[in-house]
Amino acid sequence: MIPFIHHVSLLTRNSSANQSFYIELLGLRFVKHTVNQDNHRMIHDYYGNYYGAPGSVITFFIVPLLGQRYDNDHFLSTIGLKIPKDSLPFWKTRLTEAQISFEQRENKLYFFDPDQIEIHLIETDLPFLEEKYQVKNDIPGDKQILGLLSTEFHVVEPKKTLAFFNRLLDWNSSDQRIYLNDTDFIDVLPSVSQEKSRMGRGSMDHVAFAAADDQALDALYEKAKSLNLVIEKIVNRGYFRSLYLREPGGNRVEFATVSPGFTIDETLEDLGKSLALPPFLEEQRKEIEKKIYQEK
Known part of the structure; x- marks a missing residue:
């Protein structure tokens, strides 16, 4: 399978502002409203194309009392999104009308979300989304966001992080950039400070790369063990199975299967409309709903 970014997951404290930006402005679909499976009190929202297909998904953990973030010795940053040709x-017009300040560099627009997460919209030579993946909103189908394109790893020693991806996945780099396919990439950049980072509003918790299936994920797990890499866990999230590692710079990296997807607990038409729980959490629904963090 050709490598690509499966999803990115970040932190926010204000779900209404977050939804306004990613759903109303950027035009993504609200594809899953669920809970953090490691902390059931915390809401976990997913946005993507109409199907919530891997490669289109941005997720947010909602943490009401979340403080300021400090991006120092290691952190993940930027959400690069690809848009169709022309x-x-x-x-540019849509951002201007929404009074969102942006900078244009060649075929790229740079701007920030309400949590000061840097967003890159990058025009590609790719065609627009197939109609079945288009979200039903006010953005014309031939202008809708195609999916994830890039993100950045900031670390004290970039060579060690680049070597991590090479040893585990045979991914090669050029000028600190790893091309995953013809358009998508990650940049591994030197940190500007060696002070400790602190997670907060707008922090990216992890970046997830796609694994073709369970067998591919299990093989990756065995290889990570043989290389003595820092393995956090391998776990079934219901919507996909995940392997979590720490790269040498300290950032969390996930590998997630491309199936079964978000329709295991909701119909395609009803995605994101109510609190969804994968089957293994459904029997705990009453207790979970009672203890969810309330926004301040």
């Missing part, structure tokens, strides 16, 4: 003028 769609840049549309997005």
Whole structure:
């Protein structure tokens, strides 16, 4: 399978502002409203294309009392999103009308979300989304966001992080950039400070890369063990199975299977409309709903 970014997961404290930006402005679909499976009191929201297909998904953990983030010795940053050919003028107009300040560099627009997460919209030569993946909103189908394109790893010693991806996945780099496919990439950049980072509003908790299936994920797990890499856990999330590792710089990296997807507990038409719980959490629904953090 050709490598690609499966999803990215971040932290926010204000779900209404977050939804306004990613759903109303950027035009993503609300594909899953669920809970953090490691802390059932915390809401976990997913946005993506109409199907919530891997490669289109941005997720947020909602933490009401979340403080300021400090990006120092190690952190993940930026959400790069690809848009179709000839769609840049549309997005410039849309951002301007929404009073979102942006900078244009060639075929790229740079701006920030309400939590000061840097967003890159990058026009590609790719065609627009197939109709079945298009979200039903006010953005024309031939202008809608295609999916994830890039993100950044900031670490004290980039060479060690680049070597991690090479040893585990045979991914090669050029000028601290790893190309995953013809358009998508990750940058591994030197940290500007060696002080400790602190997670907060807008922090990226992890970046997830796609694994073809259970067998591919299990093989990756065995290889990570043989290389004595820092393994956090391998776990079934219901919507996909996940392997979590720590790269040498300290950032969390996930590998997630591309199936079964978000329709295991909701119909495609009803995605994101109510609190969804994968089957193994459904029997705990009453207790979970009672203890969910309330936004301040």
